[in-house]
Amino acid sequence: MFTQRRFFIYMKFIYINSSYWEAFQEKVLPTVTQYSLRILMAIILFLIGRLAIKKIIAIMNSRMKLEHIDTDVQPFLVSLVRAALNIMLVLSCAGVLGVETSSFIAALGAAGLAIGLALQGSLSNFAGGVLILVFKPFRVGELISVHGFTGYVESIQIFNTILLTTSHRTIVLPNGNLSTSAVENISRKGIIRVDMRFEIDITADIDKTRACIEEVIAQNPHVLDDRKHEIVVIGLKDTAITFAVKLWIHAAEIDRVQYFMYEHVKKQFDAHGIAFPDPVMAVKVV
Numbered sequence: 110m111f112t113q114r115r116f117f118i119y120m121k122f123i124y125i126n127s128s129y130w131e132a133f134q135e136k137v138l139p140t141v142t143q144y145s146l147r148i149l150m151a152i153i154l155f156l157i158g159r160l161a162i163k164k165i166i167a168i169m170n171s172r173m174k175l176e177h178i179d180t181d182v183q184p185f186l187v188s189l190v191r192a193a194l195n196i197m198l199v200l201s202c203a204g205v206l207g208v209e210t211s212s213f214i215a216a217l218g219a220a221g222l223a224i225g226l227a228l229q230g231s232l233s234n235f236a237g238g239v240l241i242l243v244f245k246p247f248r249v250g251e252l253i254s255v256h257g258f259t260g261y262v263e264s265i266q267i268f269n270t271i272l273l274t275t276s277h278r279t280i281v282l283p284n285g286n287l288s289t290s291a292v293e294n295i296s297r298k299g300i301i302r303v304d305m306r307f308e309i310d311i312t313a314d315i316d317k318t319r320a321c322i323e324e325v326i327a328q329n330p331h332v333l334d335d336r337k338h339e340i341v342v343i344g345l346k347d348t349a350i351t352f353a354v355k356l357w358i359h360a361a362e363i364d365r366v367q368y369f370m371y372e373h374v375k376k377q378f379d380a381h382g383i384a385f386p387d388p389v390m391a392v393k394v395v
Contacts, residue, residue, distance in 0.1 A: 151205045158198040166191055180249060182242050188267060234268040237284030241265055252296035252360055255287060259295070275364055296360035300333065303356050303363055305370055308349040310384040315342060315350065321377040322354055329369050331362040349386035 166187060173183050242265060247253045249262050253272070258280045260272035270287055272280040295301060309318055319340050326332055326340075336357030344351035358366050378385070 147206050151202045154205055155198065155202050158194075158201065162191065162194045162198065165194065185238065185242055185265075185267060231268060233285035234283045237286070237288035238265065238267050238270075240288045241270070241284055246292050247294050247297070251294060252363075254293040254295060255290055256282065258282070295363070299360060300336070300357060301360045301363070303358055303366055305354045305356070305367065306343075307352045307354065307374060308386055309352070309378070310386050311346070311348050311350055313350065313383050317381060318350075318352065318378075318383055321381055321383060322352065322374060325370060325373045325377050326354075326356065328373065329356075329366065331358055331366045331369065333357045333359070346386075 169187060169190060170183070173186070178186075241247070247262050249264060251262050252260070253262060258272055258274065260274035260278075260280055263271040263273045263279070265271075265284075268284060270282045270284055272282060274280060307322070322340050326338060332338065333356075338357065339353070339355040341353050341355075342350060343353040354370070356366060356370075377383075
């Protein structure tokens with residue numbers, strides 16, 4: 110039965126809820142509407158900015174190719190510009206949301222400092238990559254030897270340099286170590302001299318041995334004819350004569366030249382009765 114007491118309770122409930130609704134309309138709803146619009150504008154700005162960055166990077170790539178900018182530098186510049194544009198886009202979106210960009214930049218700087226201290230090795234590799242690209246101790250496609258590895262430079266990245274060995278193995282070398290190490294650039298000049306050594310028995314005829322090596326060199330298609338090669342005796346031991354053979358070749362042919370010489374010199378020596386020195390074992394009796 111609907112009594113007077115229940116009626117008053119019902120009316121009080123309606124009054125309280127209407128008060129909450131009025132407060133929500135006066136204070137909460139405008140704030141929600143305002144930030145909803147800001148969030149929507151920030152999302153739109155972010156999407157438009159991402160499209161603009163992609164367009165700028167595409168134009169940058171095409172322009173660098175037209176201007177014939179060094180292919181070693183192009184990926185490095187593109188990555189730097191992309192990172193800078195993305196940072197600017199994030200700051201712009203934060204400003205639209207009402208975030209104080211000054212405090213945001215300060216927080217970002219503090220975070221960058223902390224990350225930098227934690228990633229000192231990566232930063233040194235980054236700096237090493239910059240030095241390599243600026244001073245060019247080697248370039249993409251060149252044959253180099255460093256830290257016991259020999260191979261062709263496949264790419265120079267921001268933190269690492271990729272080598273492809275003649276046996277088709279990939280070597281990843283950090284740029285920080287490369288920029289402070291001695292690097293042998295084998296193919297920079299295009300033409301190099303390869304030095305090889307052969308030991309023969311002490312009783313063998315020197316002129317006959319030289320003639321055999323000369324014949325092998327004449328058969329080698331990779332030795333340059335317009336450069337004078339040398340075959341000289343550089344050492345005499347109790348049981349051996351040491352010959353040094355100095356050949357001028359194209360840098361890319363270094364492996365083929367050596368393989369050819371080792372195989373055919375051995376065959377030529379065997380055909381002419383030229384023996385290699387016998388191994389000597391020293392025995393000390395105490």
